[in-house]
Amino acid sequence: ITGMAVVTIVFAALGFMSPASRGMLLTGMVIIYLLLGTVAGYAGVYLWKTIKGTPEGWRSVAWWNACFFPGIVFVVLTFLNFLLWGSKSTGAIPISLYFILLSLWFCISVPLTLFGGFLATRAEPIQYPVRTNQIPREIPARKYPSWLLVLGAGTLPFGTLFIELFFILSSIWLGRFYYVFGFLFVVLVLLVIVCAEVSVVLTYMHLCVEDWRWWWKAFFAS
Template identity: 50%
Template sequence: MRRLLRAAAPGGGRVFGVILTALVTLVLATLGFLSPASRGALLTAAVMLYVLMSSVAGVVAVALWGQMKRSYEDWSSVTLRVALFYPGVVMAIFTLLNAAIKHTGSTGAVPVGVYFAIVAMWFLVSVPLTFIGGKLATRLPIIDAPVKTTQIPRQVPEPPLMANPALLFFGAGLLPMGTMFIELYFAMTSVWLGFFYYLFFFVLAVGLLTMIVNVEISVLCTYVQLCAEDHAWWWRSFHRGGSVAMYVALYSVSFLSSTLGNLSGFLPVLVYGSYMSIFVIGLYLSMGTVGFVSSYVFVHAIMRAVKAD
């Protein structure tokens, strides 16, 4: 399980590039460099920034892997998973969706030339940049653990009600979801109903605020768990951080049945479900990584303080 987490959390480093891409794109749109009236320019800028951020994703993923494993051994396989996992999921969904659209004879299908251009950009630009970033990360020093741990894990007692894992999981995503709910509605309305959206500053502010709330909630839940003498916080901090994606998924279903209730036919629902699935998976990985990293830093800090005392 720990090895799986070592793959999942650094894999969020790939989505960390998505976060940076979204932030930079929103900053450029807020400053007026990208007009919402020209959606092609906005999308092109986002794709190019995402590809260029691959090096940052490689640095973050391998650095996190090294801190968790206490060495940079086998960093190349970590980098390969980062370069292929989330983009592979996105391309798989996109390929199936594009094939379904093309099968119906719709003109909305992506041309073959554009499709292979995207694939070439992925393998010829994004993957090499990820490996360059991963190689640079191996030169970073590994921070020493503040305390020594025993090889035999202690028995975890029965948690009290306030430290119940299920309660912490479902509660951790409520505040981040409440923070982004209003802007999420306007953003989804703009995307799926064809409205123009000019208030990118509010999207940027709400996005940053959601990340801050997620960090605070993750640290609080980890503290409550440690107070209950439960040391198994790694996976739970990851899931609690990403739990906001569960609420977004539920809201997307509600949005489909209420606001988009006039959609008819299998293909429109498939398009909606495919793109929202990509968004929810990316949100889960990114917020899960944010939750885990914030909890990791918090535990490292309190253990160092205990050692100092």
């Protein structure tokens, strides 16, 4: 998803995807997402292999990568399309397009994701410089809950994107074209930098209090 967003914004900033051409931006996003299935499968299975120490069960991880997000999008799209069909709107998607999307999903995206997962099983795992204890270490009590720290840290990335998000949503709801993809690319770069710095600071704070459960907290904070 992140790779699709970055590549789409870069191509749009370079002028290859103009919103004036009806459907070009959405078509480009779908094609880029399909082609990046190998990267998604590789990253997901490699992370699974790093955490578990063994690639066992990588097929289910690859299937989840290939089906979870597209499945949610497909369910939401189907629900909205049923509403459009019920109101006899001309904006409803024809049934032929559904079969095309399903064919692209299961014939291109899923095989590429499984292939990326297979490549990850053959890659060298990350070697940790320290030994992991078999018995989890007790975490000292803290004065503040973790969710409060995560919520506070999440406001910084949101503040970076808020102004540009306001213009994007205004363009959508007012029926206007959004052309300033160059500024959006700059905001995306700033967002990535802020998310990385917030995760580093939050992880450091957790390690200072001897909290080894920092993985998901750093993820949710950014």
